[in-house]
Amino acid sequence: MLSINPQDIPIQQLHGYLLGAVAPRPICFASTVDGEGNVNLSPFSYFNVFSANPPIMIFSPARRVRDNSTKHTLENILKTKEVVINIVSHAMVHQVSLSSTEYAKGINEFTKAGFTELASEKVKPPRVAEAPVQFECKVNDVIALGEEGGAGNLIIAEVVQMHIDETILDNDGKIDPIKIDTVSRLGGNWYSRAKAGLFEVEKPIRTLGIGVDVLPESIRSSKILTGNDLGMLGNVEKLPTVEEILVLKITSEKGNSEEIHKKAQRILADGNPEEALLLLLAKDSSEK
Numbered sequence: 532m533l534s535i536n537p538q539d540i541p542i543q544q545l546h547g548y549l550l551g552a553v554a555p556r557p558i559c560f561a562s563t564v565d566g567e568g569n570v571n572l573s574p575f576s577y578f579n580v581f582s583a584n585p586p587i588m589i590f591s592p593a594r595r596v597r598d599n600s601t602k603h604t605l606e607n608i609l610k611t612k613e614v615v616i617n618i619v620s621h622a623m624v625h626q627v628s629l630s631s632t633e634y635a636k637g638i639n640e641f642t643k644a645g646f647t648e649l650a651s652e653k654v655k656p657p658r659v660a661e662a663p664v665q666f667e668c669k670v671n672d673v674i675a676l677g678e679e680g681g682a683g684n685l686i687i688a689e690v691v692q693m694h695i696d697e698t699i700l701d702n703d704g705k706i707d708p709i710k711i712d713t714v715s716r717l718g719g720n721w722y723s724r725a726k727a728g729l730f731e732v733e734k735p736i737r738t739l740g741i742g743v744d745v746l747p748e749s750i751r752s753s754k755i756l757t758g759n760d761l762g763m764l765g766n767v768e769k770l771p772t773v774e775e776i777l778v779l780k781i782t783s784e785k786g787n788s789e790e791i792h793k794k795a796q797r798i799l800a801d802g803n804p805e806e807a808l809l810l811l812l813a814k815d816s817s818e819k
Contacts, residue, residue: 542596550576550716550717552718554715554716554718555716555722555723556576557579557618558575558618559574559578559588559590559616560572560573560616560619560630560662561573561574561590561592561604561614561615562615562641562658563603563608563614563656565606566611569637570639570648571604571607571640572630572640572641573592573603574631575592575604577591577683578616587687587689588616588666588668589686589688591686592605594677594681594684595680596681599680601684605684605686612669613655613668614654614668614670614688615656615668616666617659617664618662618665618711619714620711620712621712623659623661626644626661629644641657641659646660647659647661651667652667654667654669654692658694663696663699664695664696665693665694667691667693668690669688669691670687671688672685672687673685673687708726708729709729712725738766739768741765741769741770742765745770746811747812749788749814750764753788755789755792755793756796760795760796763799763807764804764807764811766804767805770808770812771809771812775809776813779809788814788818791810791814792811795811
């Protein structure tokens with residue numbers, strides 16, 4: 532494995548490793564205004580939500596590596612303490628990319644990229660009408676992480692009003708990940724489309740899994756079962772009873788460990804971890 536001290540490589544190379552590894556990252560499409568009311572619109576992928584009560588989002592316009600200059604978004608926020616964070620869908624990704632062009636100060640990227648300005652209710656910066664969700668925010672704080680090129684500036688923004696396109700909601704009134712069709716950033720020129728790779732993993736918040744450490748060594752050290760397979764087995768709430776294991780041990784088909792582990796893997800893929808665990812434990816018991 533490559534082992535690197537960040538201090539030993541150029542900032543641009545470090546930047547590439549960081550953004551290539553910490554991915555995909557959601558996109559904050561930030562609209563701001565300067566002291567004279569001129570509008571600016573720019574995307575940032577150093578972004579996430581950090582709190583629901585209060586509703587806090589943080590994004591970071593970093594200093595440019597090449598000349599240590601700052602972004603218009605940061606300059607505007609330092610003066611006005613307001614921003615609208617617009618969420619980016621696949622339908623608008625090429626326009627968003629265009630808006631990231633470094634136009635001169637005072638140029639309106641809404642116009643350049645072909646977006647529609649929509650008046651906000653509680654802040655001065657306009658919303659992007661094409662965005663499926665828009666968050667009007669007051670900026671609580673700006674934290675500079677450094678003074679050199681590549682240094683971030685944490686914009687701590689509190690949501691004071693939010694707007695959601697009702698067509699992206701499911702029957703329960705929740706945001707449907709397929710309908711919202713968000714995109715995110717990776718390293719280089721790469722983007723990711725969320726709905727193209729969706730899968731569900733149930734959160735273990737109402738159950739207490741047995742844990743991987745409870746599994747016999749023959750299962751934990753399997754050459755067939757993956758870490759994901761072990762994770763599913765560890766999420767089972769209780770071990771099968773001795774009687775259940777004994778019955779299956781007597782009645783189940785014979786096979787070597789590799790064959791049984793492959794069969795258990797197929798059962799796991801079908802979403803039946805309890806059945807897979809029983810099969811594996813029966814095999815483990817038969818070898819003792």
